[in-house]
Amino acid sequence: MSAPATGLGAAERQRRQGAFVDQPRGFDLLSLPGLRRFVRWRHSRLVMQLLLLAVAAFVLVDGFTGRQVAPRNVATTSVWLHYRGLLVFALAVVGNLFCAACPLMLTRGPSRLLERLLPRKLAWPRALRGKWVVLGITVVYFMVYEVFDLWASPWLTAWVVVGYFAAALLVDTVFPAGTFCRYVCPLGNFNFALASASPTQVTAVDPDVCRRCEHKPCLHGRYTAPEPPQGAVALPLAGAHAGFVPLAEVVRPNGTGFFPGCETDLFVPTITSNMDCTLCMNCVRACPYDNVALTVRAPGRELHKAPWARRGRLSVMAFGVLLAFFGVMNALAMVPPFYDAAEALSGWLGTRNEAVLLGVMYAGVTLAGLALTLGAAAAADALGGRWEGLRAAFERWGYVVVALGFGFWAAHYTFHFLTGALSIVPVFQHFFEYRGFAVDPNWRLAQVVPSRYLFGIQAVITAAASVLALYTSARIGLREFGRRGVLAMWPMFLFVLVFTAVQLVILAQPMEMRGTILGPMD
């Protein structure tokens, strides 16, 4: 028997009477004509995945067998230019669309076959259920990118793609489905972190429907048939907790059989963040009451609401914050002052080993960034009149840096995309010409906008992210410290302005694209 409502705390009363959590209540993108019907269709994700799988196939074929000149190869052009450019565009305009269409998840079929070779699935170790592992993998990934000039090598780029497929297959064979996405994939987690600034979020249309829902199919999946099954039904392991929902009970039925739930353990009415949401739309398909929306919200709405407090806390925040400084390094590595610094460091350390020099420089920027973030956050807490330690300050204010990180990556990737997006046409023409077809690539196709506008566009993106970061600072300050928040937000304001200035200086530098950070020896 439930306790009388009058005896409950305010939060519990709200939970039982209204929304589970604070979710945006904007326009539902799925209400656009035909979109909900498409997304509810059992094979909708597969269609999107097959499109990217086709691109991946071109990447592998050209990367392994094509001409090894990066600007003329599908592997390097589509991966390092178009994927990254379109990724930040999609994140800024809609959300995590690339995880939604991720072809790596097509390894589900093979992994279900391979599962049979194992005595049982292993549980992902509790100690690793945060973002520390993926943070480490991301650092290694960025280092490998620089040391081996992945952007200049179609062959290595193709190997990276093979490695991704193999890792997804291996991890999700040995561990439960979704483990790779949530704890291992650096690209997915990059998307998760930056999607905190995206203008959409999965929400429950009517929380009361979720409250009455018995099986929570959005989380556990559901099995639907006209009649209850007689005896055991062979469901995939992912459906171990799936409930049976008769076809007659399904609102706007979308077929029968097993509909998987969320692989990253998100329960729709409690979602407050895009963290860990692959936008796979399993929840939309699995919900028997058609009660899931993709709601339009203010960009970055979640950033000032401490959304990661329940999903990994420190490790998630460390990942989000460090991503901003990895973004600084990634852009720095293309401008002349970086090469000058590398030469100076090389002389100082007495080594010309690129891995060592890059490691030292990555560590330097990362530590400096962390120190500045911690310093600003600690000062903000102190001015707010509350001191709960460095970790609390970091977890409170780190979202400000996440917003800045989004701006840096978006500005940098947009530059490359606009510089060469049209080159995909001659690159594909060359793919066929190289294999004997009578095609004449038009190599004059490359830029989308003239070079003179590029810095202006980057500056606008930078400014937008800075405004978002300032707004986030102000809201966090007022939320946490009331009237003293007006004081508390100032250290973060200063941090944002300094970061923005540094970003603009870096982006304004003439760019270089060298395979080595050191010049030739005299």
Next chain:
Amino acid sequence: MTSPSFERTATIVLVAAALALLAACKPGDQGSGNAARQAGGPTAGGLTAAVSVSDTVVGGGVVEVTLKDGDALVEGAAVEVHGDMTHAGMAPVIAAALEVEPGLYRTEVFGFTMAGDWIITAQAKAQDGRTAKAEAFVTVSR
């Protein structure tokens, strides 16, 4: 019916074979390394091209292409030079090389647009329709 151990072994062998196949098909590494170098060819019917690049600074660049048929210099060919950066997506520089001496073709100011690593590809077509290609890898400085 196959046993689980056979399936397991077969899977491992198949995966290992697929990886070995991929590893074995590494193509030539033109354009993906760091060292400055140049390469002539491929040749067609004895026609060979050699390319050299000087004044490798932003805004500059002179590309010379020597075209031979055996030991004989080839006159009257059409020669086009492409400059590609090693990073994908950068607009190439494309210029015609004009014959300045018998068998020697030169672009005047090639116009490197950015400092960094460039792959220079010269494509020549002789009057009799035969073609030749040559590549050079250069680092352009500020």
